[in-house]
Amino acid sequence: MTSLARPSSPISRVFEHRFVQYRRTFRASIFSSFISPMMFLTAMGIGLGGYVTNDAALGGVPYLAFLAPGLLAATAMQSATFEATFPIMGGLVWSKVFHAMYATPISPRDIALGNLAWITVRLTMISTIFSVVIVIFGAAESPLIVLAIPAAVLTGLAFAGPIAAFAATQKTPNKFAAIFRFGITPLFLFSGTFFPIGSLPVVLQGLAWLTPLFHGVALTRGLSLGTIMDDPIATAIHVIYLVTLATVGAHLMIRNFDRRLIR
């Protein structure tokens, strides 16, 4: 992974392509990265949160403080999923720019890793802006909120790798809608973002434990509330789970880029 940092490496050239693409829309993108968390925290954290009085189940903090880090992790998941679907299909099928890259000294592996590097940077931008908004809303209980940024990025990468690996096997975007409808939206609603999973029926609690977003939310929330070391073993499990998923996903992504481009 040291090659990631070398400025002239093929991976950085793939990254540069994504950056040049992004440059066209970055103002609008930065703007919506601010606006969207502000709207969510105002409506759900302050508006809806005003009616939430059972603070005990939330760990004795205001609903806004409980919700905000959950939304941070969920936003990272959604952004990662978007970045891992349509732009990947674009490069392989629509504009075919990944084929153009492979005609040069760049390899399919470089293309996969360059895209992952870009997604990492995008997630860092989005998560940083989100965390700043959390602090502005007074919803961070601990200075450890700073570490919620890498935790959210890790959560996103746990989705980006596997989903990009899947996207690289597709010839049309038809199944992407199903990922959002049957994957991302249920996770968003039932992985502890809006309420503790203890409120769910026991069977669903077990299911929630298996989802990567649950582990991501546990980390960002533990950091934002400053409770992360209350249960060090659980924290370690969250990190290991997400790192494993991100690593396996990256390997599958490289394998599928190889299969798709080398034929």
Next chain:
Amino acid sequence: MSELPAPSLIHARGLTKRFGGFTAVDAIDFDVAPGESFGFLGPNGAGKTSTMRMIGCVSPVTNGLLTVMGMDPAKQGPLIRARLGVVPQLDTLDVELTVRENLSIYGRYFGLSRAEVSRRADELLDFAQLTERADDQVEPLSGGMKRRLTIARSLINEPTVLLLDEPTTGLDPQARHLLWDRLYRLKQRGVTLVLTTHYMDEAEQLCDRLVVMDKAKIVAEGSPRALIEQYSTREVTELRFAPGIAETLDGQLDGLAERIEHLPDRVLLYADDGESVVAAAHARGLQPEAVLVRRSSLEDVFLRLTGRSLIE
């Protein structure tokens, strides 16, 4: 690597490509010399693109020997690709970026510095006659402009060999002639061109030497002129008859030409002197609706070799 002088820039023996059980390229042999302009002529599905992709080191060789600039595509793919220019059959431009951005980012893929890329981009924009569109998005450009941009892009690394897969397919005649002119200039500069086409006029215009491919195999090889001399006559007389008449001609054309081909809509008579064929046909009392005497082309060579016309 041995230091023996490479006899040819591209060297293939028994080169084979299979997709599962299907053989797309079947044990073909060819050599491309430095500075040469070499063509693969054949109908759709002949295996031209599959061959080009193997040369371009993006498709593994199934069987046989292939060296490109003396190197082995299986082991030195990135090194070879660094010195190739590739114009794929279908455009792979980033249509959301501008013309200049497409050139410069492609140069960056080769590890060129930003300053160098920018200098070369200016030159290539001029070469491709796209300077005025430099800062426009690619999406709305015409097919011919996109193709010129793809060719300009393929030159950004100053390649030793330029691979062009059907460079003018789908373009109108004016756009094709402009492209031919640009390719001719490259040839004059000593760039080795390897191209595929199913247009015989393109092959005759651009290729010093070509192979005719059909059904995964090479069926003939030579210069356009030599192939025409070997497999055809100097001139061809085309006769069109009114509907229903052609079937009643049985034997009436015999002996008028060296060879006669019956196509669905016309009859082709191969003889060095076309006018005397026309005269002889009239003398026999035949009354074709239309008569055309033309020079023989690679189309005739292909028909002779395969019994089919090149573009179905």
